[in-house]
Amino acid sequence: MNASAPELGWLSLLAAIALIAVPLGASSRLRLGLGRSIAVATARMVVQLALAGLYLRYLFAWNLPWLNLGWLLLMITAAALSACRNSELAWRTMLGPTFVATAVPALLVVTYVNAVVLRLDQVFEARYLVVIGGMLLGNTMSGNIIALTHFFHSAKADAGGYHFRLACGATRTEALRPLYREATRRAMRPFLATMMTLGIVSLPGMMTGQMLAGASPVDAIKYQMVIMFAIFTVLTTGVVLSLRLGSAVGFDRRGRVRGSIFEA
Incomplete structure (x- = not known):
């Protein structure tokens, strides 16, 4: 197998982030009170993974x-x-x-x-x-x-x-x-x-x-x-x-x- 996964662009990532609307909607509809937690967790995950990608790039390069x-x-x-x-x-x-x-x-x-x-x-x-x-x-x-x-x-x-x-x-x-x-x-x-x-x-x-x-x-x-x-x-x-x-x-x-x- 030589085929690799397609490269993800920014629009693709935005389309994936849009899926978070489902748990946000469920929290609002069922009055779970988790809307803020979901938003914070999502934002934190995105920032942490972005930083991880940045430092791992240099960590792997320096080795x-x-x-x-x-x-x-x-x-x-x-x-x-x-x-x-x-x-x-x-x-x-x-x-x-x-x-x-x-x-x-x-x-x-x-x-x-x-x-x-x-x-x-x-x-x-x-x-x-x-x-x-x-x-x-x-x-x-x-x-x-x-x-x-x-x-x-x-x-x-x-x-x-x-x-x-x-x-x-x-x-x-x-x-x-x-x-x-x-x-x-x-x-x-x-x-x-x-x-x-x-x-x-x-x-x-x-x-x-x-x-x-x-x-x-x-x-x-x-x-x-x-x-x-x-x-x-x-x-x-x-x-x-x-x-x-x-x-x-x-x-x-x-x-x-x-x-x-x-x-x-």
């Missing part, structure tokens, strides 16, 4: 390993901060644990994929490190939001059951085990559902992008498999680490949930 790695660390910081804020947890307390829980599996897995699976000469090449790293981080961030939200809010809501297990002689880890288990399950289920329906219900972004760029479906599928295995590994490891490290700072010496862990 300096230290700069590529530095940019990936910046992406990890943004993902960790977003996970804290969307979990309604105090970011000043949780940013450190969440950053470590996100960075360690992401850096290890993206390095493994580039060095062992793709066998690149330059492991930190921009178009692989940044693009693959971004896909890993997006899914890990979503998993962390689900896991941290359920874990800490359940620990607060079920304080009686948690303290009962402590009173019966359980260690803090043992008393929290049911919450760890359920939070991890909830974080993994959406991605498991995606894996089970991949290729039947949906065609994922990387696979679609490669085919639009002219790659053969077989090659696109192979790359997508690699990405899915990598995402699942980073997601699982990141969630487990974020819960363990988060609980270390989220509870006091007596095993009580710190009230300061929740955003005011």
